[in-house]
Amino acid sequence: MPNLSERSSADDVVLRATDIEKTYSSMLPWERDVEVLRGASLELNAGDIVGIVGENGSGKSTLMQCLVGALDPDAGEVSVPGGVGWCPQDDRLYDRLTVDETFRLFGEAHGMGSEEIEDAADRLTDRLDFERFRDRRVDRLSGGNRRKLTLSVSLMHDPDALLLDEPYTGFDWETYLAFWDLADELADEGVAIAVISHLVSERERFDRIYELADGRLTEDHDA
Amino acid sequence: MRRLRVGASATAKTTLREPTTLALLVVLPPMVVAMYGAAMASFPDVGFLSGSGAAYGRLSGALFATAFLSGLVGLFGTVSAARADRYLAFSGYPAAALFGTRVAVSCLVAGVAALTSLAALVAYGMHVASLPRAFVVLALAGVLYALVGVVVGALVPRELEGSLLLVFLADMDSFLSGDVLDIDAAVVDVMPLHAPHAAFTAAVQNGTLPTDDVFTVVASLVVAGVAAGVAYAAATNRGWSA
Amino acid sequence: MSRTRTAFTATVTQFARTPVLLALLVALPAYFVGLLGYVLPDPTVAVHVPGVDARLPLGDALLPMLAVLAATMVTGIAGLFVTADTLSADGWLVFSGFPGRTLFVARAASLGAVAAVSSSAGTAVLFAHTRPDNAAFFLAATVLAAATYGLLGAAVGALLGRLAGVYVMLFAPAIDFFLVHSPLATDPPAWATILPGAHAGVAALSAALTATPDWTELGVAVVQLGVVTVVAAVIVGRAVEE
Numbered sequence: 001m002p003n004l005s006e007r008s009s010a011d012d013v014v015l016r017a018t019d020i021e022k023t024y025s026s027m028l029p030w031e032r033d034v035e036v037l038r039g040a041s042l043e044l045n046a047g048d049i050v051g052i053v054g055e056n057g058s059g060k061s062t063l064m065q066c067l068v069g070a071l072d073p074d075a076g077e078v079s080v081p082g083g084v085g086w087c088p089q090d091d092r093l094y095d096r097l098t099v100d101e102t103f104r105l106f107g108e109a110h111g112m113g114s115e116e117i118e119d120a121a122d123r124l125t126d127r128l129d130f131e132r133f134r135d136r137r138v139d140r141l142s143g144g145n146r147r148k149l150t151l152s153v154s155l156m157h158d159p160d161a162l163l164l165d166e167p168y169t170g171f172d173w174e175t176y177l178a179f180w181d182l183a184d185e186l187a188d189e190g191v192a193i194a195v196i197s198h199l200v201s202e203r204e205r206f207d208r209i210y211e212l213a214d215g216r217l218t219e220d221h222d223a
Numbered sequence: 224m225r226r227l228r229v230g231a232s233a234t235a236k237t238t239l240r241e242p243t244t245l246a247l248l249v250v251l252p253p254m255v256v257a258m259y260g261a262a263m264a265s266f267p268d269v270g271f272l273s274g275s276g277a278a279y280g281r282l283s284g285a286l287f288a289t290a291f292l293s294g295l296v297g298l299f300g301t302v303s304a305a306r307a308d309r310y311l312a313f314s315g316y317p318a319a320a321l322f323g324t325r326v327a328v329s330c331l332v333a334g335v336a337a338l339t340s341l342a343a344l345v346a347y348g349m350h351v352a353s354l355p356r357a358f359v360v361l362a363l364a365g366v367l368y369a370l371v372g373v374v375v376g377a378l379v380p381r382e383l384e385g386s387l388l389l390v391f392l393a394d395m396d397s398f399l400s401g402d403v404l405d406i407d408a409a410v411v412d413v414m415p416l417h418a419p420h421a422a423f424t425a426a427v428q429n430g431t432l433p434t435d436d437v438f439t440v441v442a443s444l445v446v447a448g449v450a451a452g453v454a455y456a457a458a459t460n461r462g463w464s465a
Numbered sequence: 466m467s468r469t470r471t472a473f474t475a476t477v478t479q480f481a482r483t484p485v486l487l488a489l490l491v492a493l494p495a496y497f498v499g500l501l502g503y504v505l506p507d508p509t510v511a512v513h514v515p516g517v518d519a520r521l522p523l524g525d526a527l528l529p530m531l532a533v534l535a536a537t538m539v540t541g542i543a544g545l546f547v548t549a550d551t552l553s554a555d556g557w558l559v560f561s562g563f564p565g566r567t568l569f570v571a572r573a574a575s576l577g578a579v580a581a582v583s584s585s586a587g588t589a590v591l592f593a594h595t596r597p598d599n600a601a602f603f604l605a606a607t608v609l610a611a612a613t614y615g616l617l618g619a620a621v622g623a624l625l626g627r628l629a630g631v632y633v634m635l636f637a638p639a640i641d642f643f644l645v646h647s648p649l650a651t652d653p654p655a656w657a658t659i660l661p662g663a664h665a666g667v668a669a670l671s672a673a674l675t676a677t678p679d680w681t682e683l684g685v686a687v688v689q690l691g692v693v694t695v696v697a698a699v700i701v702g703r704a705v706e707e
Binding site for chain 3: 096
Binding site for chain 3: 263265280287288292295379382383384386391393399407408410
């Protein structure tokens with residue numbers, strides 16, 4: 001379990017992004033440039049649960065990749081003082097490794113020891129209800145279980161900020177509820193969570209909801 | 224016919240909207256032609272085309288560059304679009320029309336590759352006795368290998384394994400079909416490029432197309448076409464969620 | 466060391482769980498050398514390898530080079546796909562904190578294992594037709610050549626992607642070993658000295674055809690492998706981080 005005394009307090013900013021711009025250009029001269037982000041700004045405090053919504057193609061995933069540092073923005077600044085966990089929209093897993101082997105590999109990446117990795121795997125496969133698939137290869141998992149594995153890998157190292165891109169795609173209802181229980185617990189411990197989703201019907205789960213439109217983030221005050 | 228046109232257009236766009244694929248079609252064949260020419264120039268025991276090993280090398284390079292590029296496009300097109308094609312078939316698109324689109328795009332790619340390779344040959348100073356005949360043979364060799372690529376891609380629907388199979392077939396073919404060595408074995412006659420190589424040499428050297436070689440090329444195309452059609456139909460019918 | 470071991474184990478595990486690929490790593494070099502060993506005619510040819518000035522039966526002259534060629538093609542294409550297929554997962558792994566250099570070292574080591582397997586398969590079948598004068602040295606040089614092409618394949622996979630990459634990795638070893646540095650060729654072009662065939666290839670042929678292998682060329686081949694390793698590490702590292 002995370003050490004509560006080391007977590008940030010609610011006033012601490014764990015992620016700050018200012019005026020992020022990003023345009024996708026093609027090498028082919030007849031293909032148009034696509035301007036996705038035109039000055040998006042966002043601030044996450046410890047313990048926040050924030051939703052980011054927008055139409056398909058509005059740039060949500062691009063924004064998230066800029067926030068986590070997986071994509072360099074064309075302009076603007078991103079500051080993430082602590083550790084960040086990122087659950088990408090697509091499952092970037094090694095097809096022929098098993099669930100346990102995946103935990104082991106990514107746990108090593110996070111700098112975790114063997115026991116920590118085992119504990120995290122036990123805890124997360126139990127919380128998200130896929131422990132019976134631990135010795136199954138990734139390419140033989142259902143889409144929902146692959147998503148559970150991707151989500152688990154992104155938070156197994158107890159980061160200060162969690163950026164989740166469509167994290168519960170393919171989840172059954174029980175697992176969806178389990179995800180939110182877990183998210184609430186993490187937020188109580190001071191983890192800041194940003195969730196990109198097109199399903200934010202349960203707005204009460206979020207402290208704030210932002211809408212990404214025309215390349216900019218605006219707070220949705222109907223939340 | 225409309226479905227064929229729509230499908231071919233979609234498939235062509237999928238293939239050609241990759242910058243590296245376009246670069247492949249335009250840049251690599253001339254490089255292969257040049258390198259084959261430079262390499263064969265140092266083979267003292269080869270006496271072709273008035274004693275010019277370099278000219279022979281460029282001729283072989285043009286053929287192999289066209290054929291193998293088309294083969295790879297056939298393979299990758301079949302493997303990478305397997306799920307999409309199966310879903311199209313499930314959605315009602317006739318498998319025959321889907322296969323037709325694959326063949327149509329293979330012809331287009333083979334044509335472009337043949338044009339590029341032939342242009343490179345001429346640019347490097349080779350006298351081609353009959354450009355139209357040489358182009359036709361090159362393009363047909365490309366289509367033949369594209370069909371071989373479709374067969375491999377349908378039977379081994381994984382890019383790595385399929386590529387290994389196609390590459391080793393292609394290299395064996397280039398070794399045995401090139402007539403660099405006087406190899407008298409039945410396996411030489413069944414190599415896909417054996418007849419196209421002879422026909423292409425005749426078209427470049429004499430401006431003619433030997434009837435036997437043309438017949439063999441056409442027969443090979445028919446056999447490859449049937450094999451590719453059967454393999455593709457089997458692969459498409461595996462179920463759209465496979 | 467633990468991370469390197471974990472990454473190496475993960476890479477080898479992925480290979481091991483692809484039975485078709487494992488079979489091809491062995492079967493393709495074996496088929497290539499085996500089949501050509503049967504069809505090559507018997508006449509003697511002049512051999513032009515540094516340190517070798519003789520006329521030899523065609524099989525004895527060519528088959529060792531073909532064994533090297535087969536191993537380099539298999540490893541080159543394996544390197545290409547190992548890189549291209551896992552770029553996004555590797556990117557996430559490196560994002561998660563796994564040192565990119567450690568990951569590359571593990572991948573390079575696994576390609577070394579592939580090189581050893583494919584080289585051993587080709588060399589074993591070679592014995593059915595001709596026996597290299599210094600088999601151990603020949604095998605070592607072949608592994609060097611294959612490993613070099615494996616890393617080149619990794620770089621090509623990161624730069625060009627699968628389709629263009631396979632095309633390059635099909636022609637590069639063929640031009641290098643089958644043409645430019647063929648034992649039948651006399652004066653290879655000047656630019657060919659940067660190719661692995663000029664060093665690892667020549668070292669392998671000297672071991673196959675003479676009792677005194679060329680240690681100098683083997684040493685240069687080791688240096689060349691080192692250079693290619695560094696270049697591939699930079700190229701693949703950049704691609705993973707993009």
